[in-house]
Amino acid sequence: MSTHEVTNQVPELVDVDLADAPVITEALARSTMTADDIAEVHAIGTLAGSAAMIELGDLAKEHPPVLTTHDRYGHRIDEVRYTPAYHQLMDTAVRHGMHAAPWSDPRPNAHLLRAAKFSVWSQVDAGHGCPISMTYAAVPALRANPELAAAYEPLLTTSVYDPGLRSPLTKRGLIAGMSMTEKQGGSDVRANTTTAVAQPDGTYAITGHKWFTSAPMSDLFLTLAQTSAGVTCFFVPRVLPDGTRNSFALQRLKNKLGNHSNASSEVEYDDTVGWAVGEEGQGVKTIVEMVNLTRLDCVLGSATGMRTGVAQAAHHAAHRRAFGATLNEQPLMGNVLADLAVEAEAATMAGLWLADLTDAATAGDERAALLRRISLAVTKYHVCKRGPVHAAEALECLGGNGYIEDSRMPRLYREAPLMSIWEGSGNVAALDTLRAIGRQPETLGVFLDEVKQAAGADARLDAAVADLEKQFGAIDLSDGAGLQYGARRLIGTMARVLQGSLLVRYGHPAVADAFAVSRLAGDHGDVFGTLPSGLDIRTIVERATPKVG
Template sequence: MSTHEVVNQVPPLVGHSTAADPALREGVEREGAGWALPEIDDLGRLSGTEAAIEWGRLAERVPPRLHTHDRYGNRVDEVEYVPAYHQLMRTAVEHGLHGAPWADDRPGAHVARAAKFYTWRVDAGHGCPISMTYAVVPALRANPELAARFEPLLTNEVYDLGLRDPETKGGLIAGMSMTEKQGGSDVRANTTTATRQSDGTYVLRGHKWFTSAPMSDLFLTLAQTPAGVTCFLVPRVLPGGAPNAMRFMRLKDKLGNRSNASSEIEYDAAVGWLVGEEGRGVRTIVEMVNMTRLDCVIGSAAGMRAGVTAAAHHARHRSAFGELLIDQPAMRNVLADLQVESEAATTAMLRLAGANDRAVRGDEAEAGLRRIALAVTKYYVCKRAPAMVNEALECLGGNGYIEDFDLARTYREMPLLSIWEGSGSVAALDALRAIAREPHTLELLFAEAERACGADARFDDAVDRLKKELTSADDIELRARRVVEQMALVFQGAQLLRHAPAAVADAFCASRLGRDWGGAFGTLPPGLDLGPILERTATGFPG
């Protein structure tokens, strides 16, 4: 029947490379990881294959299942995943997205890892344990003996499935178990207790509200000792092979991130090892938080780029009212606006990845810049991502709202990254506290901005407005989000003016800084050169 003929539908976005993003490639070269581009390209091509896309779809569609007991009634506390999830994990580990950069002395190793994390975006859920494994390593170094035992396994590019004595495995995955139901981000309110034993270990008792990836081999957790909140490493399986006393209560029924199991657990006299000093648990995990916050920015930028890619692909194949969508002025404005937002996030992310790489190698100035710029970028980029991906989804019309087209899954992932490691107000206030405790970090941020001053009057005006906002301490917490948003925009603008094509930087300054912009995407002012911006949406497309 003629009604069964399919016309004017967009071909599947398969066979493309997620590593072809020009902002990504330029940033990787600029931040000292150009040597890794062949590896990034390999992963980018794999990410665009039908097989990898199917792994991500299956891992999401068939979420993990909790088994508290076996068929005989014995307590097992295990989570079952579909094989596709393990294939995703294996790919990530074998490409070094987990702890591998900590064992790599090459300058740019952490930038290369950030680019791979950005590129391998077929499923966000498995990225959670990958990110936690990356972040655990620097915190674990607060206990050199534990680091010597486990760091080689946390950095080894081997995905060794199964619950066994961690020191008998070829590679390890790590998780975190910090927050509790009565405290949330206020981890000092945690009530889990840790009691020292004669052999130097600690016995933990308490209820953790969020423990992601509960089948990991090791967990960093916080518990109260007489000295205060303290950090511990808790193995899933004890030396010798006996299970540790971690009881799974339930898995969370989440909005997104469904391929990753997030659980509530109880420590029922679980054994843990001290990491850092008693009473200084929050200080011990600060470096871990820096790493996971960076991954929140990377994940948000990756989702934004996925949104632009899907929208631009659709617009190049779908006709309406007699012409392709990509040729219609209103759609061109929307796509260019989305690309500017995506490119600002990606360029800022790569600058932060470079600062992180240099900070872990001992560059104190870069560590200071990372401290403040990461806090403000985490707040702003993670806030922008859901709205931006929503607009990209809308470009597909009704198809965007259908699960078969994948963008709905990307959209559901975006709010998590704004919540994880400090939701909006926590992130904004943390940035202001960083300035109060370490005023030199603000000086470093303005020094970064000054490198771009003089290139655009609208940027210069934005820098001046920000300085005025920061001169008054009155109502500073009330103005926290406003101030931090301005800091993030100045940081992004500085990167684009120095490194992006002129058309992209001009559009950013006109809209985000010059305020010639509406309340929705697709409201860029007339007079901008949209052609070069739109060209950057299409790189890597099949054919």
């Protein structure tokens, strides 16, 4: 029918190298990576942008995991079944070292390389990134028990994905999870009521209920339970070394806003067998590094969502015509796209910088460790908070088409709030920054020294740094309630100053200029698309527009 002729619709954004984003390629070029290392990232980018992988991501979302508590005969099995597409995505991520591989990789940029690949690849599907991230983060915590680390770390870092519940040491590769949160405590893990009782054989019998346990088909979990000495970290395998199932009863799967390809569950422990990781009563201290690494992936996840959103919006605007011109030729849309692009570049640059710091801290650089400690909390708070509003604006750029599930923009929108909630909501991340400053005052010193590395390059940044120092000079560190009340304002300022310093030093001048005038000098409205005049909008939008063909 003539009325069904399709015109002025945007071609599918497919078969592109998703790593070919200037903010990524420039960051890798600044590093000491070899050409082969960088080629690995582009190989992942090409794979992630392929029609075949995009379809796998769709299938994983459309066919969510299903819980089977009992077999046909009534035996308790507590298994979650995933679509084959999910397993293919997991296999790809593990084969390409996006899980715990950096811990056995001798390359000096192993964590940065992994971060770049993970950020590019997770555009296909965010859900399976959860167990990949937890496996990455589990290794340094597990090292608090050298005997367990010696046995299991090689299987956590290997490039083989081997799904299914079997005795872990008989498998070719392992996936790790976290089982911390309880219904009465949430982020306050010291309020956990799960108990662990020491047994004659050196194990512990763990009893309690965990309110959120993601990826419950993982091979092993780090969990928290109370002993007589206090909160302690434990290693809990799904299957015991002798091949019998550990007591790990899945009560139900959570009906979540997004992240549909990944199962999140409630778990009941009933004399579940576990091994202590670290000293009794030191559980929170033991898992701190695990939390830091998953927070890094929260930052990367939000940055990835922003890049995905602005890429889809810019691609749409480059092809869709209205009122006699393509959308990206129209000044107001150009303002919106540029504003979105600036936010995405700032977030991505901060995430990759934090991964680079992780390489340095892992190599023993004490200053890098201090800087990462405070900057992770600051950036996790701010970047992850910006994710949902960014996703909403990017979706709106596609108009009604963006509101349709086929565009994948609703999926992006539903995923966006998760990164701000996982590993501590906004308040927790902001308070953790204050905790770092209170317990390690030198963290603030290295933070201020770092942002001053750009001194003299931009007057607006210089003024923002001076104002931040003035704020800290006026703070009464003994006023706990006052500090808490103003924490979000203070930590948000720290985050913007850090991003501005990174952009001024390493970013494209057009992006740095736009960030400084809008985010630091305050010439910005309360929504995206309110950048002031006089900026190089065209260059910023071109950087965000995917290169097709």
